[in-house]
Amino acid sequence: MKLINPIYLDNASTTKVDERVLAEMLPYFTEIYGNASSNHDFGKRAKNAIEVSRKKVAELINANESEIIFTSGATEAINMALKGYLDANYSKGNHIITVKTEHKAVLETCGYLEERGVEVTYLNVDKNGLISLDELKSSIRPDTLLICVMYVNNETGVIQPIREIGLLAKENDIIFFCDATQAVGKITVDVDNDAIDMLCFSGHKLYGPKGIGALYKRKDIKLTPLMHGGSQENGLRAGTYNTPLIVGLGKACEIAGFEFNQHINKVIEQREKFEKGFEEKGFGKVCFKEQNRAPHISCIKLNNADAEKFLLIHNEEFIASTGSACNSSLIETSHVYKEIFEEPNKIIRFSF
Numbered sequence: 565m566k567l568i569n570p571i572y573l574d575n576a577s578t579t580k581v582d583e584r585v586l587a588e589m590l591p592y593f594t595e596i597y598g599n600a601s602s603n604h605d606f607g608k609r610a611k612n613a614i615e616v617s618r619k620k621v622a623e624l625i626n627a628n629e630s631e632i633i634f635t636s637g638a639t640e641a642i643n644m645a646l647k648g649y650l651d652a653n654y655s656k657g658n659h660i661i662t663v664k665t666e667h668k669a670v671l672e673t674c675g676y677l678e679e680r681g682v683e684v685t686y687l688n689v690d691k692n693g694l695i696s697l698d699e700l701k702s703s704i705r706p707d708t709l710l711i712c713v714m715y716v717n718n719e720t721g722v723i724q725p726i727r728e729i730g731l732l733a734k735e736n737d738i739i740f741f742c743d744a745t746q747a748v749g750k751i752t753v754d755v756d757n758d759a760i761d762m763l764c765f766s767g768h769k770l771y772g773p774k775g776i777g778a779l780y781k782r783k784d785i786k787l788t789p790l791m792h793g794g795s796q797e798n799g800l801r802a803g804t805y806n807t808p809l810i811v812g813l814g815k816a817c818e819i820a821g822f823e824f825n826q827h828i829n830k831v832i833e834q835r836e837k838f839e840k841g842f843e844e845k846g847f848g849k850v851c852f853k854e855q856n857r858a859p860h861i862s863c864i865k866l867n868n869a870d871a872e873k874f875l876l877i878h879n880e881e882f883i884a885s886t887g888s889a890c891n892s893s894l895i896e897t898s899h900v901y902k903e904i905f906e907e908p909n910k911i912i913r914f915s916f
Contacts, residue, residue, distance in 0.1 A: 571882040573838075574916030576861055577748060581812070582771035588815040589773065592808040600805040601796065607819025610807045619720025621778050624817040625744075625763065626754040633779040633797045638745045639669040640790070641764030641779035644800070645741050647671045648787030649710055649762070650682055657709035663695055663724075664685045665900045666714050674712075684805055692855050693904050700732065703831060710739045715747035715763075719887040719900040719913055723751065739785065739832050743893075744770055749820035750828065750858045750893070752847040755780055759768050772816030772836025776809035831857045834916045839864070846875075851911070862870075862914040865905065871912045885913045 587693055592613065598606025600614055622629040635641045646660070662674055664686045674684045683807070685703045686694045695713065703893065711733045716723050722732030726742060733740035741762040747753050749770035755763055766777040781787065787800060794802035820827070838848045839862055848866040870887040888908075901908035 570880055573882050573884045573914045573916065576721075576769070576913065577885055578759070578768045578774065579771045581768075581773055583773055584819060584828060585815045588711065589808045589812040592811050593678060594786055596807075600807055610805070614807060614810050617657045617810050617817075620814040620818045620821075622744075622780075624747060624753070624821050625780060627780050628783070631783055633781060634778055634802055634805075634813070635764070635777045635801065636775055636806075637768075637777035638667075638743060638764045638766040639758060641777055642667075642669045642743060643673055644669070644720055644779055644787060644790050645764065645781070646677065646710070646712065648800075649741075649785065650677055651788035653709060656810060657707035658710045659683045659685070661685045661687065661703050661708060662712040662901050663689065663699065663714065663812050665689050665693060665719075667716055667718060667745070670696050670712055670743060671716070671899075684703050689903055691904060693717055693720045693900075694855070695724060696731075697725065697728055698731065701727065703912075704732075704736055704738065704777065708736070708738050710741060712741045712743070715742050715744040715753065716751065716858040716861070717900065718746045718861075719898055719903070720852055720863045721857040721913075721915075722748075723747075723856045723858060726760070727758045730761075733761075734759050737851045746858060749817070749824075750831075750860050752824075761784060763784060767813040767816055770816050770820050773809050773812040776806065776813045778813065789916040799875075829861050831916050835859060835862050835914075838862065838914065838916070848910075848912075860916050862916070864912050864914065865907070866910045866912065870909050872909070875912065881913075885915070887911060887913055 565812050596609050598610045599605055600610040618632045619629040622632050660674060660682060663672060678684050687699055689695055691785060698759045713724055713729050715726055730740045739761045744753055745765045748765040761782045763780040768774040789800050791802040796802060796805060842864060848864045850865040851865055887901055897908050901911045905911055
């Protein structure tokens with residue numbers, strides 16, 4: 565029987581847990597297992613580990629540890645930021661600006677808010693997946709409360725002009741929220757320099773565990789909690805602290821910071837070698853090559869093949885993504901690729 569061992573090229577979807585991250589987590593399952601909200605020594609040791617991790621997360625994005633809220637991942641953080649801010653500040657405005665190519669966690673949350681009377685403007689993107697700053701400026705209204713733009717698109721790898729967006733928001737006294745799930749650990753993210761007010765990311769995108777993430781929130785921003793029943797995370801998130809996963813996220817962020825240049829240079833080398841080989845074989849053409857893009861994502865348009873069929877044919881060689889989502893057993897073409905490409909069914913995302 566032939567052993568199938570394809571190369572895993574779907575790291576934008578999820579990464580494996582780094583062995584050092586796993587080793588850091590294990591004692592908090594079996595030895596230091598106290599409830600971090602308890603006042604005894606077992607609880608205090610767990611709480612101390614959480615605060616150490618909070619500092620590590622903050623350092624990676626140049627934030628203060630008091631501004632980090634641990635969540636179950638970016639999706640929860642997005643819901644907390646958008647719903648929580650609109651609810652806590654409804655008297656200030658009723659309008660959000662976002663982008664048509666945002667992650668579904670943003671788009672579906674905005675759809676939920678629209679059902680409750682919030683007005684949402686969805687910005688277009690050009691053929692390179694970039695928004696127009698002029699369109700953004702013209703979309704701002706007196707009642708605009710929040711601008712929400714993704715740092716790195718998870719399906720194209722293209723980087724939006726985040727600092728310019730942040731400064732524009734600041735000039736107009738509007739809160740800027742950024743989904744940085746595909747940016748943190750891959751490119752330099754500095755919430756102060758980028759003028760970002762709120763930001764989220766997930767641990768499993770940078771060799772940490774699944775089920776843990778963080779929301780950065782500037783100190784003076786008020787949110788309404790999604791869940792009630794406890795005073796964890798300064799009253800913003802009820803529930804028992806998941807100490808092992810928080811410790812894992814902290815370690816992953818620490819490693820990402822220490823090994824940033826070494827890791828990114830290696831990823832860029834891998835991507836360039838892969839893209840060159842892919843084009844030389846005549847399979848397709850690399851998209852967005854001339855754009856400012858994250859180092860770990862390669863978006864390729866096939867010359868003469870359907871993406872799903874191509875991956876099926878080559879499933880013993882490599883694993884990648886078409887950007888499709890499985891919904892009730894139906895394959896749905898990526899909404900991102902539909903916005904940018906005339907033939908979205910020919911696009912494949914490889915991620916290193």
